[in-house]
Amino acid sequence: MSTGEPARRSTRGTTRKTTDSTTRKAVAARKTADSRKAADARKTAGSPEPADASARESMAPDPPRATVTTIVTATTDNRPGTGGDLLLPVPDEDLLSPVPDEDGAPFWEYAARGELRVQTCTACDAPRFPPRPCCPHCQSFDSHWRRMSGRGRIWSYVRPHPPLLPAYAAQAPYNVILVELADAPRIRLVGNLVTAADAALDSVDPARLRIGAPVKVAFHTLPGGMTVPRWLLERP
Amino acid sequence: MGATLKDATAIVGIGQTPFAKHLPESEKALACRAVLAALDDAGIAPSEVDAFASYTMEETDEVEIAKAIGAGEVTHFSKVGYGGGGSCATVAHLAAAIATGQASVGVAWRSRKRGSGPRPWKNTQAQLPTPGQWTRPFGLLRPADEIGMLARRYMHEYGATRDHLFNVALACRNRANQNPDAIMYDRPLTREMYMTARWISEPLCLFDNCLETDGALACVIVSAERARDCRQRPVYVHSAAQGLPAQHHGMVNYWNDDPLTGPAWTAARHLWKGADLGPQDVDVAQIYDAFTPLIPLSLEGYGFCGRGEGAAFTEGGALEIGGRLPLNTGGGGLSEAYVHGFNLITEGVKQLRGTSTAQVPDAATCLVTAGEGVPTSALLLRS
Numbered sequence: 001m002s003t004g005e006p007a008r009r010s011t012r013g014t015t016r017k018t019t020d021s022t023t024r025k026a027v028a029a030r031k032t033a034d035s036r037k038a039a040d041a042r043k044t045a046g047s048p049e050p051a052d053a054s055a056r057e058s059m060a061p062d063p064p065r066a067t068v069t070t071i072v073t074a075t076t077d078n079r080p081g082t083g084g085d086l087l088l089p090v091p092d093e094d095l096l097s098p099v100p101d102e103d104g105a106p107f108w109e110y111a112a113r114g115e116l117r118v119q120t121c122t123a124c125d126a127p128r129f130p131p132r133p134c135c136p137h138c139q140s141f142d143s144h145w146r147r148m149s150g151r152g153r154i155w156s157y158v159r160p161h162p163p164l165l166p167a168y169a170a171q172a173p174y175n176v177i178l179v180e181l182a183d184a185p186r187i188r189l190v191g192n193l194v195t196a197a198d199a200a201l202d203s204v205d206p207a208r209l210r211i212g213a214p215v216k217v218a219f220h221t222l223p224g225g226m227t228v229p230r231w232l233l234e235r236p
Numbered sequence: 237m238g239a240t241l242k243d244a245t246a247i248v249g250i251g252q253t254p255f256a257k258h259l260p261e262s263e264k265a266l267a268c269r270a271v272l273a274a275l276d277d278a279g280i281a282p283s284e285v286d287a288f289a290s291y292t293m294e295e296t297d298e299v300e301i302a303k304a305i306g307a308g309e310v311t312h313f314s315k316v317g318y319g320g321g322g323s324c325a326t327v328a329h330l331a332a333a334i335a336t337g338q339a340s341v342g343v344a345w346r347s348r349k350r351g352s353g354p355r356p357w358k359n360t361q362a363q364l365p366t367p368g369q370w371t372r373p374f375g376l377l378r379p380a381d382e383i384g385m386l387a388r389r390y391m392h393e394y395g396a397t398r399d400h401l402f403n404v405a406l407a408c409r410n411r412a413n414q415n416p417d418a419i420m421y422d423r424p425l426t427r428e429m430y431m432t433a434r435w436i437s438e439p440l441c442l443f444d445n446c447l448e449t450d451g452a453l454a455c456v457i458v459s460a461e462r463a464r465d466c467r468q469r470p471v472y473v474h475s476a477a478q479g480l481p482a483q484h485h486g487m488v489n490y491w492n493d494d495p496l497t498g499p500a501w502t503a504a505r506h507l508w509k510g511a512d513l514g515p516q517d518v519d520v521a522q523i524y525d526a527f528t529p530l531i532p533l534s535l536e537g538y539g540f541c542g543r544g545e546g547a548a549f550t551e552g553g554a555l556e557i558g559g560r561l562p563l564n565t566g567g568g569g570l571s572e573a574y575v576h577g578f579n580l581i582t583e584g585v586k587q588l589r590g591t592s593t594a595q596v597p598d599a600a601t602c603l604v605t606a607g608e609g610v611p612t613s614a615l616l617l618r619s
Binding site: 095096097098099100101103104108129130136155156157158159160161163164165168171173174176178186187188189190191192201211222226228 | 358366367369371372373376377378380381385388392434435436437438439440491492493495
């Protein structure tokens with residue numbers, strides 16, 4: 001990591017103290033819920049496996065299984081003081097990690113292996129994104145994950161400026177690009193154009209941002225352990 | 237032939253609270269004030285209300301409103317999803333209920349303390365799951381970022397410029413400068429202010445974004461027959477539509493054949509199909525303006541111009557009073573108040589009553605739209 005990084009680290013100590021116990025509680029609550037769910041699943045399956053089996057299973061090489069994360073969906077946008085802002089899935093100084101749903105989980109598990117894959121209908125061969133239970137063209141529930149070449153073109157981009165969540169404000173203005181995949185032109189992935197997989201979100205000179213610019217995928221592992229695709233210019 | 241919505245119902249009462257960055261009262265109290273004001277405007281007693289409609293994002297439930305204002309037995313209540321996309325649908329649902337005999341006096345409302353309350357996008361817990369997993373980790377955090385992405389592409393494809401977006405911001409601000417209730421009543425906008433404003437998400441600057449407002453509004457809907465006995469001149473719901481296009485993805489509509497045609501196109505097809513009128517007959521339009529680029533997209537969607545011509549449509553004062561299509565004559569979400577588009581409905585009613593602060597002479601037909609870029613809705617009102 002380069003530029004914005006030292007500044008973010010220096011503010012870490014103070015902010016963390018105030019939210020740490022809340023975050024820990026939230027994580028603990030989630031863990032309890034998860035292990036209870038795992039226990040329930042074992043009961044149903046009659047399996048004697050230990051509680052961490054689900055975690056191991058989610059990293060199994062092929063085919064990846066969905067890791068279900070318990071998510072509290074707020075029914076409102078503006079109820080004050082419910083603490084939603086404090087229940088961050090990762091420490092608040094860090095960038096947000098993806099919270100996969102059941103359909104999306106394989107995408108992230110393949111990303112962790114450095115592979116960009118897209119859900120594809122086994123019956124009619126149509127790729128689809130975002131992932132979903134069945135094919136909107138032929139209604140088949142059978143799908144697999146097709147590997148992409150990792151090449152594409154910038155379809156559009158923005159440069160967010162504050163107000164932003166703190167970790168993003170620290171690197172703003174940065175770029176967010178929308179990449180049209182060469183292998184599946186209707187699928188456009190949101191990502192960041194960077195000078196290297198682990199470089200800061202603002203590492204590319206904004207003058208280099210251009211609709212139509214060819215890009216290729218790279219993978220970056222976030223502090224929380226999730227791996228996300230990022231994008232490099234084909235002609236840096 | 238079953239019941240038809242066409243001119244079967246009318247809006248007979250409107251009410252609102254003041255608009256401000258911060259109002260001291262609760263959302264519930266503001267909602268009650270707006271609803272009671274609308275009923276008083278209509279000359280209908282609260283005990284006669286038997287239907288309610290609002291947004292899923294509305295904090296105050298109909299149970300609370302009904303018991304606070306003293307409503308009688310309520311036989312229809314519904315809530316519409318997708319934030320500002322639901323505004324016109326609240327009226328449409330009540331119109332459908334009244335036209336089919338499910339209820340007789342309907343109240344739609346929205347109360348929101350978005351000015352002094354938290355920003356929805358800061359709630360990471362609620363925002364991260366589908367489809368947030370595909371966008372938010374990369375810093376596409378706010379609606380402004382999501383719409384900015386489509387705006388950049390639109391500018392690239394059709395040669396739209398920031399001047400076109402400024403035309404939208406200016407028209408709304410000019411109307412707000414005529415409206416004492418508008419938050420931006422005494423604050424004119426110049427091109428220099430716009431061009432030098434701070435960025436929010438390039439290519440969108442501060443003035444491309446709507447206001448953050450506390451406030452509440454409501455309206456009362458009854459059958460056309462009953463409307464004739466009400467205190468105010470009836471404003472008829474001539475046509476109404478909702479729109480969720482095939483393979484639409486909400487504000488991050490990036491994953492289909494044509495992301496630049498959104499829900500407006502779907503709602504428009506149904507709206508005009510149910511109407512005796514077309515876009516050429518519209519005297520004044522209240523088009524949802526959470527962000528300036530939604531206006532050119534909506535102008536195309538609702539058929540005021542061809543594909544890719546929405547930006548050019550704004551040239552030459554077209555959106556000003558006396559122009560081809562006077563826009564958001566109370567100031568809109570950009571300059572009057574942002575209350576999820578409900579003030580666009582009430583302003584449409586004012587125009588057709590002839591009581592707007594920026595009255596379009598002899599206005600007889602008004603298009604009102606809800607949020608474009610999310611599953612949306614629209615109303616065609618006539619006097």
